[in-house]
Amino acid sequence: MGNGIVYVSLILTVLFYVKLLKKLIRSEVLSLRIIYFINLLPFILLIYAFSISDFTLLNVIENSYIDDPLFYKVTSAWGSHEGSILLWVFLINLFGIFFLNKNHTVEIHKNIIFISTLFLLYVMISSNPFTYIEPNEEILGLGLNPILQHFLFVIHPPTLFLGYIGLVIPFVLSAHMLIKQDFSEKLFKEMLIWSKISWFFLTAGIVLGSYWAYSELGWGGWWFWDPVENISLIPWLLNTALIHSLKVSIKSNQLKLWSLNLGLYCFIASVFGTFLVRSNLIVSVHSFATDPLRGLFLIIIIGYLLAMTVRLNIKSISNFNEDSFNLFSKESFLLLNNIFFICSALVVFIGTVYPLFSEMILETSVSVGAPYYNFAFNLLLAPLILFMAFAPQISWGKHEKKDKYLPYILVLSLVISLVSFYLFENFYFALSVFITGPLFIKSILVFNTNVKKNLNFYSQWLAHLSIGVFIIAAVYTEQFDYEENLLFEKNSSNEIALQNDKIALIKNIKDESFQNYQKISVDLLISNGQQNRQLSPSKNIYQPSGQVTNEVNTTNILFGQYYATISTIESDQVGINLVYKPFINLLWLSSIMLIFSIFLSIVKRK
């Protein structure tokens, strides 16, 4: 059935291209709508097959279990490689449908359908989820990987995918503008809205993924510089650059070719990300089973997109005048922003593929992790954040007015930073105070100026401010977190004194059974004499695989959080890993502020 629909869709697409469909259906828009709609069906069918546990499909057997709750059965549909590529196709077409309501240009939609067809072919050739298997009463399914059985996992991949695929619209719009040599403001504005929509989902997806890793993987970290996290960061950085450069293209009619290229590369970066994960070239927690054909096919798609980009550039480069603007203008600061963001994306890219390069050329295998990225990002982001404090209030064209407060602000933030160094004795925290200081001061001072305070202003103000809050929260949390391994033994005291003069004590140990897992939990109290806080970390043993997961339990103290997992549990001893993260909740709050800020600027336009 699923296969059948894929074939119907392929046939219709071919017919559409050779203009035969026109004879059947008059309106091209209607036939576009039909093709989009049919392309949605395979994924819906797959979800249906998972929800009824249709064990005639190999994919369903491999990824779900008869006793899983319905909620996780549905989730399993995108837990596998095949399902996630089909979700990719589904979302491209979903975006197509929404885009069709705004823009009826058939050529653009042809490109969207072409890209969707490429991925559909990919599904058919190397990752078909509809492989049929003789029905067998005894099959109960192998089950979804238990660490994926989490509410956040249900929304994290689709959200991130919406972000990746949202970039297809800026991509086809850029391609269209370059092909037709039509650089009207209207199209640039359209591109800005869609890249903001994608940015919204990308940010939300990355934050959800980070939160999922924090609350599920059980070691108290929230960002690991894992290759899969990195490759979601590359489109995010490029998309951020795109949003800023589009402003220049719209407002002052410059940086047009620059923006269009960014639009093209954003989508290529997200396809490249998928390629890197799916092909298993780079080892990561997210890896799926490897298959060289899958990798090859995605290389072909990326190669094609890149070749097209280069060709379009060569074709149209003569139609652009060289950009020129004043040094002290908003344009030049936005260009600077772009350079920093693109360079950061480049650094992440190099760090991610370097192990591959090293293994092939230097024949030594290396691992590139947090120490490298921290070094590179400190270098590149520190100046960016400093510029971010002042750039928003610089005027377009030529900036005449000198900011008489500038030296005072810098001195003030240096003083605050030195004071915080004296108080906390931590270099990195003091540095982060210094680079975010001007941003906070400016964010307050701006209300004293006569800058127009419309929704646009507030969304930008909030976005920049939340980046500042994020940096402070992240640096403080990472520099001042602490961790203890508590080991409680039978027949001895159930109390342990903590480093911060509090006391941890074990109340009781429970053993419960649920639908598809068994749960062993420990109730732990943290007490300072008067107040008690309870933590109940647990270990879950899942059926049918017998896989054990560590369930984290947390308790909040304003912005800080105690974070507990069971490290060992035996008949005579219980080990608890206790982490204290001082500002972690502020970090999540600032992320929500950031997502909300872009939401404001999208809503504004409607």
Added chain:
Amino acid sequence: MSAISFAGVNELSDYYKTIRCLVCEGQSIQESDTEFAINLKEQIQKKYNSGMTVNEIDLELVKIYGEEISFNPQKNHYLLWGTPLIILFIIFIFIRNKIKFFKKI
């Protein structure tokens, strides 16, 4: 009964985060419950308690397991470590040239 607490608990747990668990996929030994990770952590702890510094332990681990063991690549990967510096330098030159250019006109 007391917690396993000793001097430098945070220094070591930060260090564990830079050591790759070779039998897991992309995790550090701090984050892993595999036998490999647990053994390695015990070994490192012993060495640390016997007075070795984290840097010395790191050199020894790289000698035994190869460079792959550390998430912190050796500094002789010039291309890797140099790129961010070169990029920053180019940005600096770019800005300086722009300023010169505008001063001329």
